[in-house]
Protein backbone atom coordinates (compact mmCIF):
# COMPACT_ATOMS: atom_id res chain seq x y z
CA UNK A 1 0.00 0.00 0.00
CA UNK A 2 1.32 3.44 -0.87
CA UNK A 3 2.63 5.54 1.99
CA UNK A 4 0.89 8.90 1.77
CA UNK A 5 3.52 10.60 3.82
CA UNK A 6 5.12 13.86 2.67
CA UNK A 7 8.91 14.22 2.82
CA UNK A 8 11.21 17.13 2.03
CA UNK A 9 14.95 16.68 1.46
CA UNK A 10 17.28 19.68 1.34
CA UNK A 11 20.16 19.65 -1.16
CA UNK A 12 18.33 16.92 -3.06
CA UNK A 13 19.38 17.86 -6.59
CA UNK A 14 22.42 15.57 -6.45
CA UNK A 15 24.55 13.27 -4.34
CA UNK A 16 23.29 11.69 -1.14
CA UNK A 17 20.26 14.01 -0.97
CA UNK A 18 19.12 12.93 -4.43
CA UNK A 19 19.60 9.29 -3.42
CA UNK A 20 17.56 9.81 -0.23
CA UNK A 21 14.81 11.50 -2.25
CA UNK A 22 14.79 8.66 -4.81
CA UNK A 23 14.68 6.05 -2.05
CA UNK A 24 11.72 7.76 -0.38
CA UNK A 25 9.86 7.93 -3.71
CA UNK A 26 10.56 4.21 -4.17
CA UNK A 27 8.94 3.59 -0.77
CA UNK A 28 5.83 5.41 -1.89
CA UNK A 29 6.24 8.76 -0.16
CA UNK A 30 5.37 12.05 -1.80
CA UNK A 31 8.77 13.72 -1.94
CA UNK A 32 9.70 17.37 -2.31
CA UNK A 33 13.18 17.89 -3.75
CA UNK A 34 14.47 21.11 -2.17
CA UNK A 35 17.33 22.71 -4.10
CA UNK A 36 18.81 26.20 -4.18
CA UNK A 37 19.05 26.09 -7.98
CA UNK A 38 15.49 25.85 -9.30
CA UNK A 39 16.48 24.34 -12.66
CA UNK A 40 18.68 21.65 -11.10
CA UNK A 41 15.98 20.88 -8.55
CA UNK A 42 13.30 20.61 -11.24
CA UNK A 43 15.45 18.25 -13.32
CA UNK A 44 16.25 16.05 -10.34
CA UNK A 45 12.62 15.97 -9.22
CA UNK A 46 11.37 15.07 -12.68
CA UNK A 47 13.85 12.21 -12.95
CA UNK A 48 12.52 10.47 -9.85
CA UNK A 49 8.87 11.51 -9.92
CA UNK A 50 9.08 14.02 -7.09
CA UNK A 51 7.89 17.55 -6.54
CA UNK A 52 10.27 20.47 -6.24
CA UNK A 53 10.75 23.63 -4.23
CA UNK A 54 13.52 26.23 -4.33
CA UNK A 55 15.32 26.46 -1.01
CA UNK A 56 18.70 27.92 -0.06
CA UNK A 57 19.39 26.92 3.54
CA UNK A 58 21.49 30.07 4.10
CA UNK A 59 18.71 32.46 3.06
CA UNK A 60 15.88 33.34 5.48
CA UNK A 61 13.48 34.53 2.79
CA UNK A 62 14.07 31.45 0.61
CA UNK A 63 13.43 29.07 3.52
CA UNK A 64 10.31 30.95 4.65
CA UNK A 65 8.94 30.93 1.10
CA UNK A 66 9.63 27.20 0.70
CA UNK A 67 7.79 26.41 3.94
CA UNK A 68 4.86 28.54 2.75
CA UNK A 69 4.71 26.60 -0.52
CA UNK A 70 4.73 23.25 1.27
CA UNK A 71 2.00 24.56 3.61
CA UNK A 72 -0.12 25.55 0.61
CA UNK A 73 0.44 22.30 -1.28
CA UNK A 74 0.16 19.78 1.55
CA UNK A 75 -0.71 21.50 4.83
CA UNK A 76 1.80 19.38 6.70
CA UNK A 77 5.19 17.65 6.54
CA UNK A 78 5.96 14.15 7.86
CA UNK A 79 9.67 13.80 7.11
CA UNK A 80 12.31 16.55 7.01
CA UNK A 81 15.78 15.49 5.89
CA UNK A 82 18.37 18.19 6.57
CA UNK A 83 20.91 16.98 4.03
CA UNK A 84 22.34 20.12 2.38
CA UNK A 85 25.94 20.55 3.44
CA UNK A 86 29.34 21.71 2.30
CA UNK A 87 32.86 20.52 3.09
CA UNK A 88 34.28 24.03 2.82
CA UNK A 89 37.34 22.85 0.94
CA UNK A 90 40.86 22.97 2.21
CA UNK A 91 41.30 26.38 3.90
CA UNK A 92 40.42 25.05 7.35
CA UNK A 93 43.61 23.39 8.59
CA UNK A 94 44.19 24.37 12.23
CA UNK A 95 46.94 26.96 12.22
CA UNK A 96 46.14 28.18 8.71
CA UNK A 97 42.43 28.81 8.93
CA UNK A 98 40.55 31.20 6.66
CA UNK A 99 37.72 32.61 8.81
CA UNK A 100 35.37 33.17 5.87
CA UNK A 101 35.61 29.45 5.11
CA UNK A 102 34.70 28.52 8.69
CA UNK A 103 31.78 30.97 8.69
CA UNK A 104 30.48 29.60 5.38
CA UNK A 105 30.63 26.02 6.67
CA UNK A 106 28.73 26.87 9.85
CA UNK A 107 26.22 29.03 7.93
CA UNK A 108 25.24 26.03 5.81
CA UNK A 109 25.85 22.98 8.01
CA UNK A 110 24.67 24.40 11.35
CA UNK A 111 22.67 27.64 11.02
CA UNK A 112 21.07 26.32 7.84
CA UNK A 113 19.70 23.30 9.70
CA UNK A 114 18.32 25.48 12.51
CA UNK A 115 16.78 27.89 9.98
CA UNK A 116 15.10 25.09 8.00
CA UNK A 117 13.97 23.13 11.06
CA UNK A 118 12.41 26.20 12.68
CA UNK A 119 10.59 27.13 9.47
CA UNK A 120 9.13 23.66 8.94
CA UNK A 121 8.29 22.86 12.58
CA UNK A 122 4.72 24.17 12.33
CA UNK A 123 4.16 21.80 9.39
CA UNK A 124 5.82 18.87 11.17
CA UNK A 125 3.51 19.49 14.13
CA UNK A 126 0.57 18.79 11.80
CA UNK A 127 1.85 15.23 11.25
CA UNK A 128 0.94 12.22 13.39
CA UNK A 129 4.37 10.63 12.76
CA UNK A 130 6.90 13.40 12.17
CA UNK A 131 10.58 12.58 11.80
CA UNK A 132 13.59 14.85 11.34
CA UNK A 133 16.79 13.33 10.00
CA UNK A 134 19.99 15.36 10.08
CA UNK A 135 22.72 14.24 7.69
CA UNK A 136 25.81 14.41 9.84
CA UNK A 137 29.16 12.68 9.37
CA UNK A 138 31.34 10.13 11.13
CA UNK A 139 33.85 12.97 11.46
CA UNK A 140 31.42 14.55 13.96
CA UNK A 141 32.10 11.76 16.44
CA UNK A 142 34.25 12.90 19.37
CA UNK A 143 34.49 9.22 20.34
CA UNK A 144 35.97 8.16 17.02
CA UNK A 145 38.14 11.28 16.66
CA UNK A 146 39.82 10.68 20.04
CA UNK A 147 40.21 6.92 19.60
CA UNK A 148 43.85 6.19 18.68
CA UNK A 149 42.76 2.87 17.15
CA UNK A 150 40.16 4.43 14.84
CA UNK A 151 40.94 5.21 11.19
CA UNK A 152 40.42 8.94 11.89
CA UNK A 153 43.59 8.95 14.04
CA UNK A 154 45.75 9.08 10.91
CA UNK A 155 43.60 11.64 9.07
CA UNK A 156 44.39 15.32 8.55
CA UNK A 157 42.70 17.82 10.87
CA UNK A 158 40.05 20.41 9.97
CA UNK A 159 38.78 23.31 12.09
CA UNK A 160 35.54 23.76 10.14
CA UNK A 161 33.74 20.73 8.76
CA UNK A 162 34.02 18.16 11.60
CA UNK A 163 33.20 20.75 14.31
CA UNK A 164 30.17 21.87 12.27
CA UNK A 165 28.86 18.31 12.20
CA UNK A 166 29.57 17.85 15.94
CA UNK A 167 27.45 20.98 16.49
CA UNK A 168 24.77 19.42 14.29
CA UNK A 169 24.83 16.32 16.47
CA UNK A 170 24.22 18.39 19.59
CA UNK A 171 21.42 20.22 17.78
CA UNK A 172 19.94 16.80 17.03
CA UNK A 173 19.89 15.95 20.73
CA UNK A 174 18.55 19.35 21.76
CA UNK A 175 15.70 19.24 19.22
CA UNK A 176 14.96 15.59 20.08
CA UNK A 177 14.54 16.55 23.73
CA UNK A 178 12.55 19.67 22.94
CA UNK A 179 10.18 17.89 20.53
CA UNK A 180 9.73 14.62 22.45
CA UNK A 181 6.37 15.73 23.88
CA UNK A 182 5.19 16.56 20.34
CA UNK A 183 6.06 13.00 19.23
CA UNK A 184 8.58 14.32 16.69
CA UNK A 185 11.71 12.17 16.42
CA UNK A 186 15.09 13.73 15.60
CA UNK A 187 18.10 11.65 14.61
CA UNK A 188 21.51 12.20 13.06
CA UNK A 189 22.97 9.86 10.48
CA UNK A 190 26.44 9.31 9.07
CA UNK A 191 26.22 8.22 5.44
CA UNK A 192 29.84 7.03 5.29
CA UNK A 193 32.38 8.29 2.79
CA UNK A 194 30.50 8.29 -0.54
CA UNK A 195 31.61 9.07 -4.05
CA UNK A 196 29.78 12.36 -4.67
CA UNK A 197 30.87 15.82 -5.87
CA UNK A 198 31.58 16.53 -2.20
CA UNK A 199 34.37 13.94 -2.28
CA UNK A 200 35.65 14.62 -5.78
CA UNK A 201 36.03 18.33 -4.94
CA UNK A 202 38.48 17.22 -2.26
CA UNK A 203 40.30 15.04 -4.80
CA UNK A 204 39.01 11.81 -3.28
CA UNK A 205 37.55 8.86 -5.22
CA UNK A 206 35.50 6.40 -3.19
CA UNK A 207 33.82 3.03 -3.84
CA UNK A 208 30.75 3.68 -1.70
CA UNK A 209 27.80 5.03 -3.66
CA UNK A 210 25.40 7.82 -2.69
CA UNK A 211 22.62 5.21 -2.62
CA UNK A 212 24.54 3.19 -0.03
CA UNK A 213 25.03 6.35 2.03
CA UNK A 214 21.34 7.19 1.75
CA UNK A 215 20.05 3.83 3.02
CA UNK A 216 20.11 4.58 6.76
CA UNK A 217 18.27 7.88 6.27
CA UNK A 218 15.58 6.13 4.22
CA UNK A 219 15.19 3.43 6.89
CA UNK A 220 14.89 5.99 9.69
CA UNK A 221 12.35 7.98 7.67
CA UNK A 222 10.11 5.02 6.87
CA UNK A 223 10.87 2.13 9.26
CA UNK A 224 8.51 0.83 11.93
CA UNK A 225 10.84 1.81 14.77
CA UNK A 226 10.86 5.42 15.94
CA UNK A 227 14.16 5.96 17.77
CA UNK A 228 15.06 9.52 18.69
CA UNK A 229 18.27 11.31 19.71
CA UNK A 230 20.39 8.64 18.02
CA UNK A 231 23.46 8.93 15.79
CA UNK A 232 23.32 6.08 13.29
CA UNK A 233 25.17 4.62 10.35
CA UNK A 234 24.05 1.55 8.44
CA UNK A 235 26.20 -0.43 10.87
CA UNK A 236 24.33 0.84 13.93
CA UNK A 237 24.79 3.44 16.65
CA UNK A 238 27.90 5.66 16.40
CA UNK A 239 29.61 7.03 19.53
CA UNK A 240 28.79 10.72 19.94
Ligand SMILES: NC(=O)c1ccc[n+]([C@@H]2O[C@H](COP(=O)([O-])OP(=O)(O)OC[C@H]3O[C@@H](n4cnc5c(N)ncnc54)[C@H](OP(=O)(O)O)[C@@H]3O)[C@@H](O)[C@H]2O)c1
Pocket residue numbers: 010011012013014015016017035036037040055056057058083084085086087108135136137138190191192193194195196197198199210
Ligand atom coordinates in the same frame (compact mmCIF):
# COMPACT_ATOMS: atom_id res chain seq x y z
N1 LIG B 1 30.00 12.38 0.49
C1 LIG B 1 30.49 12.02 1.64
O1 LIG B 1 31.48 11.28 1.72
C2 LIG B 1 29.83 12.47 2.92
C3 LIG B 1 30.25 11.86 4.13
C4 LIG B 1 29.65 12.27 5.31
C5 LIG B 1 28.63 13.21 5.30
N2 LIG B 1 28.24 13.79 4.12
C6 LIG B 1 27.16 14.78 4.17
O2 LIG B 1 26.14 14.40 3.27
C7 LIG B 1 25.43 15.57 2.83
C8 LIG B 1 25.32 15.52 1.32
O3 LIG B 1 26.64 15.54 0.79
P1 LIG B 1 26.97 14.95 -0.67
O4 LIG B 1 28.15 14.08 -0.52
O5 LIG B 1 25.77 14.44 -1.34
O6 LIG B 1 27.50 16.32 -1.35
P2 LIG B 1 27.16 17.00 -2.76
O7 LIG B 1 27.07 15.99 -3.83
O8 LIG B 1 28.15 18.10 -2.85
O9 LIG B 1 25.69 17.60 -2.52
C9 LIG B 1 25.48 18.62 -1.58
C10 LIG B 1 24.08 19.15 -1.78
O10 LIG B 1 23.89 20.22 -0.83
C11 LIG B 1 23.42 21.33 -1.57
N3 LIG B 1 23.71 22.59 -0.90
C12 LIG B 1 24.90 23.12 -0.53
N4 LIG B 1 24.72 24.33 -0.01
C13 LIG B 1 23.39 24.59 -0.04
C14 LIG B 1 22.58 25.67 0.35
N5 LIG B 1 23.10 26.80 0.87
N6 LIG B 1 21.24 25.57 0.20
C15 LIG B 1 20.69 24.47 -0.33
N7 LIG B 1 21.40 23.42 -0.76
C16 LIG B 1 22.74 23.49 -0.61
C17 LIG B 1 24.08 21.23 -2.92
O11 LIG B 1 23.43 22.07 -3.86
P3 LIG B 1 24.22 22.62 -5.19
O12 LIG B 1 24.20 21.51 -6.20
O13 LIG B 1 23.41 23.81 -5.58
O14 LIG B 1 25.62 22.97 -4.75
C18 LIG B 1 23.88 19.76 -3.17
O15 LIG B 1 22.56 19.50 -3.60
C19 LIG B 1 26.21 16.77 3.37
O16 LIG B 1 25.56 17.26 4.53
C20 LIG B 1 27.57 16.19 3.73
O17 LIG B 1 28.20 16.90 4.77
C21 LIG B 1 28.83 13.44 2.93
